Amino acid sequence: xxxxxxxxxxxxxxxxxxxxxxxxxxxxxxxxxxxxxxxxxxxxxxxxxxxxxxxxxxxxxxxxxxxxxxxxxxxxxxxxxxxxxxxxxxxxxxxxxxxxxxxxxxxxxxxxxxxxxxxxxxxxxxxxxxxxxxxxxxxxxxxxxxxxxxxxxxxxxxxxxxxxxxxxxxxxxxxxxxxxxxxxxxxxxxxxxxxxxxxxxxxxxxxxxxxxxxxxxxxxxxxxxxxxxxxxxxxxxxxxxxxxxxxxxxxxxxxxxxxxxxxxxxxxxxxxxxxxxxxxxxxxxxxxxxxxxxxxxxxxxxxxxxxxxxxxxxxxxxxxxxxxxxxxxxxxxxxxxxxxxxxxxxxxxxxxxxxxxxxxxxxxxxxxxxxxxxxxxxxxxxxxxxxxxxxxxxxxxxxxxxxxxxxxxxxxxxxxxxxxxxxxxxxxxxxxxxxxxxxxxxxxxxxxxxxxxxxxxxxxxxxxxxxxxxxxxxx
Numbered sequence: 292x293x294x295x296x297x298x299x300x301x302x303x304x305x306x307x308x309x310x311x312x313x314x315x316x317x318x319x320x321x322x323x324x325x326x327x328x329x330x331x332x333x334x335x336x337x338x339x340x341x342x343x344x345x346x347x348x349x350x351x352x353x354x355x356x357x358x359x360x361x362x363x364x365x366x367x368x369x370x371x372x373x374x375x376x377x378x379x380x381x382x383x384x385x386x387x388x389x390x391x392x393x394x395x396x397x398x399x400x401x402x403x404x405x406x407x408x409x410x411x412x413x414x415x416x417x418x419x420x421x422x423x424x425x426x427x428x429x430x431x432x433x434x435x436x437x438x439x440x441x442x443x444x445x446x447x448x449x450x451x452x453x454x455x456x457x458x459x460x461x462x463x464x465x466x467x468x469x470x471x472x473x474x475x476x477x478x479x480x481x482x483x484x485x486x487x488x489x490x491x492x493x494x495x496x497x498x499x500x501x502x503x504x505x506x507x508x509x510x511x512x513x514x515x516x517x518x519x520x521x522x523x524x525x526x527x528x529x530x531x532x533x534x535x536x537x538x539x540x541x542x543x544x545x546x547x548x549x550x551x552x553x554x555x556x557x558x559x560x561x562x563x564x565x566x567x568x569x570x571x572x573x574x575x576x577x578x579x580x581x582x583x584x585x586x587x588x589x590x591x592x593x594x595x596x597x598x599x600x601x602x603x604x605x606x607x608x609x610x611x612x613x614x615x616x617x618x619x620x621x622x623x624x625x626x627x628x629x630x631x632x633x634x635x636x637x638x639x640x641x642x643x644x645x646x647x648x649x650x651x652x653x654x655x656x657x658x659x660x661x662x663x664x665x666x667x668x669x670x671x672x673x674x675x676x677x678x679x680x681x682x683x684x685x686x687x688x689x690x691x692x693x694x695x696x697x698x699x700x701x702x703x704x705x706x707x708x709x710x711x712x713x714x715x716x717x718x719x720x721x722x723x724x725x726x727x728x729x730x731x732x733x734x735x736x737x738x739x740x741x742x743x744x745x746x747x748x749x750x751x752x753x754x755x756x757x758x759x760x761x762x763x764x765x766x
């Protein structure tokens with residue numbers, strides 16, 4: 292890591308990305324932070340990087356990720372949400388060893404960095420033993436990504452159980468927070484991920500959310516995410532129980548209505564949408580745009596690498612297309628295409644969700660999400676010389692609509708270059724790939740004991756039994 296670097300000659304996206312303010316300025320980085328933005332910067336002893344070929348944008352912020360699932364890449368492409376819960380949550384999570392959680396987390400984080408994401412939340416709900424928790428956090432730290440690592444309190448349906456009560460899991464969350472406190476102060480923060488209310492009910496969720504309040508950390512939840520006729524709003528239940536407060540990031544929220552969003556806005560809660568899983572798995576339309584209009588800070592996530600690429604370019608375009616399809620359909624039916632008013636959701640909005648909006652959701656807006664003096668130097672240099680990005684009449688819209696991972700030349704986290712010349716740092720890349728291959732082979736082999744990579748659903752499986760019992764005891 293070079294302590295003092297000046298990136299010269301680039302077009303730089305300065306401030307809140309929603310404003311689209313590309314400026315011809317140099318970026319001076321001192322000890323991992325943006326020290327100056329200006330023309331023709333000079334400083335004795337600084338390493339000068341010619342970046343005249345680049346757009347420099349803030350690193351993307353992934354506001355919803357389950358990193359451990361990178362061990363099962365491509366498995367869930369044709370799954371509904373119910374298929375996913377049965378196969379991944381009810382079966383494969385229970386056979387993941389601590390080593391597999393480590394390999395999945397490291398591999399996922401390296402994939403995110405390679406894609407231009409410099410900050411992420413990790414909702415780790417594969418903590419079968421204390422060793423699994425330690426392994427997941429260790430991999431997150433080792434990857435060098437910025438973000439919040441969340442201890443998931445979900446009770447895996449494993450055949451051999453280490454945790455036999457909620458209290459034991461809560462105690463282990465305290466253990467991790469206390470024993471790793473020196474590692475959880477700079478680039479990585481600690482968070483709590485409660486079990487879904489649809490699985491365990493409001494009383495247990497209240498106990499689990501209190502852990503986040505006691506530890507003064509981010510609470511990251513799945514909320515209003517499972518359609519079921521007659522199922523009451525979880526946001527309304529949380530509000531009635533006094534369980535809404537500002538340092539919460541609610542993911543999905545596809546069933547949230549205007550009253551729900553008003554409550555989230557009232558209490559300062561944030562939301563994150565994951566367009567690829569929500570649109571593809573039958574969860575409903577992404578809520579980020581509606582939340583944003585209601586005054587709720589919104590971010591985007593790529594969710595599960597068992598299904599999705601860790602690619603924020605894809606997430607932005609799916610968010611844009613999904614919301615436009617939803618909002619335009621009514622106008623098409625009522626007045627026709629030529630009488631439609633302008634589009635509500637703009638390219639600049641989804642760029643905001645993918646950067647500063649996500650940082651606000653994680654409580655890291657003072658650190659990242661935009662390029663501003665004093666913030667961490669989390670930067671992505673996009674090579675703008677190719678035909679796919681020329682001519683660019685509007686750089687921000689060109690990036691949102693045309694750029695891909697192939698255009699990400701350089702990635703910088705806290706001043707540290709982790710990708711250069713289109714290639715990730717070799718040691719990280721090799722270790723991550725090797726670990727993913729080893730764990731993928733292990734899971735394929737072990738899953739044969741209960742029906743293979745896609746075990747058949749038993750007759751007892753359904754909405755009322757999704758949170759009960761180990762599969763091997765009932766299948």
